[in-house]
Amino acid sequence: MNPEMAFFYAVALLMIATAFGMVLARDMVHGVLFMVGNFVLTAVLYLLLNAPFIAAVQLIVYAGAIMVLFLFVVMLLGAQDLSLSEPAGGRRIIGVAAVLILGSLLTFVVKEGLPAGTAAGLAEERLPTLAAFGREGVEDPQSGAAFGSPQMVGEALYREPYHIVPFELVSLLLLVAMMGAVVIASFGKGGVAAAGPEQRPGEDSA
Amino acid sequence: MNPDLTPTIWILLEAVVKGAIVIGALLTGFAYSTWFERKVIARMQVRLGPNKAGPAGLLLPAADGLKLFFKENIIPRAVDKGIFFLAPLISMTVAVLAFAVIPVGDPTEVPWREGLLQLGIADFDVALLYLLGVTSFAVYGIALAGWASNNKFALIGGLRAGAQMISYELAMGLSILGVVMIVGSLSLHEIVVWQKAHVWLVLLQPLGFVIYVITAIAETNRAPFDMPEAEQELIAGYHTEYTGMRFALFFQAEYIAMLTVCALAAALFLGGYSLPGVELPWFGDLAVFLGKVIAGMFVFVWIRATMPRLRYDQLMDFGWKVLLPLSIINVVATAVGLALYQNGVFG
Numbered sequence: 098m099n100p101e102m103a104f105f106y107a108v109a110l111l112m113i114a115t116a117f118g119m120v121l122a123r124d125m126v127h128g129v130l131f132m133v134g135n136f137v138l139t140a141v142l143y144l145l146l147n148a149p150f151i152a153a154v155q156l157i158v159y160a161g162a163i164m165v166l167f168l169f170v171v172m173l174l175g176a177q178d179l180s181l182s183e184p185a186g187g188r189r190i191i192g193v194a195a196v197l198i199l200g201s202l203l204t205f206v207v208k209e210g211l212p213a214g215t216a217a218g219l220a221e222e223r224l225p226t227l228a229a230f231g232r233e234g235v236e237d238p239q240s241g242a243a244f245g246s247p248q249m250v251g252e253a254l255y256r257e258p259y260h261i262v263p264f265e266l267v268s269l270l271l272l273v274a275m276m277g278a279v280v281i282a283s284f285g286k287g288g289v290a291a292a293g294p295e296q297r298p299g300e301d302s303a
Numbered sequence: 304m305n306p307d308l309t310p311t312i313w314i315l316l317e318a319v320v321k322g323a324i325v326i327g328a329l330l331t332g333f334a335y336s337t338w339f340e341r342k343v344i345a346r347m348q349v350r351l352g353p354n355k356a357g358p359a360g361l362l363l364p365a366a367d368g369l370k371l372f373f374k375e376n377i378i379p380r381a382v383d384k385g386i387f388f389l390a391p392l393i394s395m396t397v398a399v400l401a402f403a404v405i406p407v408g409d410p411t412e413v414p415w416r417e418g419l420l421q422l423g424i425a426d427f428d429v430a431l432l433y434l435l436g437v438t439s440f441a442v443y444g445i446a447l448a449g450w451a452s453n454n455k456f457a458l459i460g461g462l463r464a465g466a467q468m469i470s471y472e473l474a475m476g477l478s479i480l481g482v483v484m485i486v487g488s489l490s491l492h493e494i495v496v497w498q499k500a501h502v503w504l505v506l507l508q509p510l511g512f513v514i515y516v517i518t519a520i521a522e523t524n525r526a527p528f529d530m531p532e533a534e535q536e537l538i539a540g541y542h543t544e545y546t547g548m549r550f551a552l553f554f555q556a557e558y559i560a561m562l563t564v565c566a567l568a569a570a571l572f573l574g575g576y577s578l579p580g581v582e583l584p585w586f587g588d589l590a591v592f593l594g595k596v597i598a599g600m601f602v603f604v605w606i607r608a609t610m611p612r613l614r615y616d617q618l619m620d621f622g623w624k625v626l627l628p629l630s631i632i633n634v635v636a637t638a639v640g641l642a643l644y645q646n647g648v649f650g
Contacts, residue, residue, distance in 0.1 A: 126386065126450060133443070140436075153432035161439025165446070165469060169462065172450050246428055247489055 105145055112138045125171045129164060136160040150247045321424045326399055332596075333558040334364035339597075340604045347608040374547035379453070382544065386451035391545065391552035394444030398559040401437045404430035405566045406492040408576050408588030422585060426492040431483065434491075434567065435476055438522070441560065442468040445524075445541050448553070452544035460540025463615060468522055470622040475518035477630035481511040481637040482571050491567075495575030503579070505572040510633045512572045514626055516602070519564035521622065523557060525603060527610035528618060565599025566592070 115138065118131035136159045143152035254260050338353060338360065345352025353360025378387065403424040410419035427433070442465045449461015482504050483489055486497045498504055505512045521528040537543070542553045569575055569592065576592035577583075583591065613621070 124383070126383070126447075130386070130389075130447075149427065149429045150432070153429045153436050156436030157432065157439055161436055161442075162469065162472075165439075165442055165465060168443070168446060169465060172446070172458070172462065247432075 101145070105142075108138050108141050108145070112142075126168065129168050129171055132167070133160050133164045136164065150250050317420075318424060322403070325402055325424055329399060329402060329559050329562065330555070332562050333555045334368065336558045336562065336600055337367065337554075338364050339600060340607075343601065343604045344608050347605070368551070371547055371551045376547040376549065377544075379544050381453040383451040383453065386447050387544075388549075390444050390448035390451055391549045391556070392444075393447065394441060394556035395552045395559075397437055397440045397444060398556040398563065401434055401563045402559070402566070404434050404491055405563065406495050406570055406575055407566075407592045408585045411585040421492075422588070423492070426490055429489050430491045431479065431489040431494075435472075435479075438560070438563075439468075439472060441522075441556070444553075444556065448545065449541035452541070454544055456537045457541050457543045460537045460543070463537075464524060464541060467524070467528065467618060467622070470619060471518040471521040471528075471626070474514055474622060474626040474630045475522060477627070477634055478511045478514035478518060479571060480630075480634050481508045484634075484637050484641055491570045491575075495570055495577060498574045499577045503572065503574045508572065508633070508637070510629065511637075512568075514630050514633065515568060515572065517626060518622075519568065520603065520606065521618070523560045523564055525557075525561065526607040527612050529612060561600065561603055562596060565596045565603070568599055569595035 112135055115131045115135040119128045119135060122128035122131055136155060140152040140155040140160065143149075143155055254264055341363070342352040342360070353363040356362040356366045378384070404426065406423045406426060408422035410421050413420040445468075446461040446465040449457045449459070449464070452458070452461075482494060485504065485507060486494045488494060488497070494504075520526075542550055545553060573595055576588040576595075578591055
């Protein structure tokens with residue numbers, strides 16, 4: 098086993114451990130911390146795949162921003178005790194089913210490659226294939242940017258019609274969701290206009 | 304041993320040695336920042352400041368360190384022990400990690416290796432993003448310390464710090480974006496090299512620089528944005544329950560974070576380790592870099608001595624309603640300016 102593989106397996110094992118820790122933690126703050134650890138390790142995986150930009154974004158967005166909000170919600174609501182009182186019920190079966198479906202899909206993709214003709218499949222044809230992952234100096238044939246560099250991610254996102262449309266749609270969806278959250282938060286306090294001094298933006302996001 | 308691996312091991316060793324040097328320098332820097340701050344504030348308040356321990360009070364940091372070492376380490380019964388121990392470690396680790404990508408000088412020739420030796424620990428494509436990513440973890444140390452202490456004041460301090468840091472992080476990231484757009488690189492070293500070849504970016508990004516400085520003060524929780532530890536209302540905020548060396552870790556993290564944002568300000572806006580029109584040897588680079596960091600620290604202390612603390616709602620309003628829109632305007636203006644320039648509108 099070469100050092101890279103050994104490192105990968107160490108990271109992967111730790112990721113599985115933190116995932117279990119997250120689900121099994123009695124205290125939800127501990128659960129959140131396990132999840133942060135899991136996200137950081139995911140960033141390490143991206144680094145192993147020669148995708149430093151995605152790794153940095155993973156750190157900034159998921160581990161650094163979103164999980165902080167999770168932490169805030171858990172701390173403010175004092176939700177530490179909820180986990181034990183709520184029955185899992187039918188969700189357990191749904192959860193197992195979801196895991197099985199996702200697992201088999203991933204196995205299929207890893208074994209067979211992405212189906213040709215779909216957006217992801219086309220991207221894979223143009224980009225160096227999965228087999229080239231982890232090699233130094235792989236370059237995009239069109240722009241000459243290093244694989245996984247910010248330039249290349251940007252070009253793929255903004256210059257490819259397969260990517261720009263879904264990307265913009267997702268950002269629109271997020272905007273709508275954000276406005277919805279503001280509306281929900283300001284109901285019962287006399288609407289948006291009356292939200293005034295006791296409803297500060299910073300506290301909203303918390 | 305596999306012969307292919309030997310260069311890798313040397314590179315690793317070099318990185319470890321550089322890391323040790325930087326950590327040593329940061330801890331010394333922390334110690335003398337406290338001395339510097341006391342001395343400057345004292346002068347601004349027409350006092351003498353530290354003057355008993357050693358000449359000009361220069362041994363005061365050592366005396367402080369010894370005192371903190373021998374203080375009783377109190378662990379309140381109601382704390383969440385694991386996280387209570389973890390929180391100061393997170394703060395300190397994050398503060399030190401962030402400095403890894405700061406460029407302190409041009410790559411230089413050294414007798415013991417082929418090629419040039421990179422001053423500073425690392426330089427890579429997405430160094431700036433790495434720095435933002437790592438510093439966004441600082442909020443965990445503080446928020447967790449507040450929560451784990453199981454104390455109302457500590458929790459409020461921790462939450463305030465968290466909300467404040469997230470709010471100002473946005474404006475900070477956007478204020479830096481203008482620089483990145485102009486240089487076209489996220490590598491701090493390349494940003495400095497660009498400024499050496501052209502002009503200090505503070506001249507092209509004056510608004511970005513001002514926003515960066517304000518958000519940097521807020522991100523490091525310094526006066527006038529030191530709400531998380533506002534002593535009149537929160538005792539000592541998130542570190543109320545911390546004593547001895549654990550408290551010292553938070554203290555160190557705060558000062559090292561200050562050193563880092565000063566170094567980053569120098570690298571992004573003030574030409575980094577370079578002086579316009581002068582080519583310096585590596586120790587000259589280092590000295591210029593140090594000088595800029597010290598100047599930055601002086602501004603920190605100056606502002607602390609001058610400005611009263613903001614009210615919490617003013618702070619949030621200012622972050623979201625003034626700084627964030629301004630930084631977005633700055634990004635758009637920079638984009639338009641760049642597009643015009645690249646199409647030759649300015650000749």
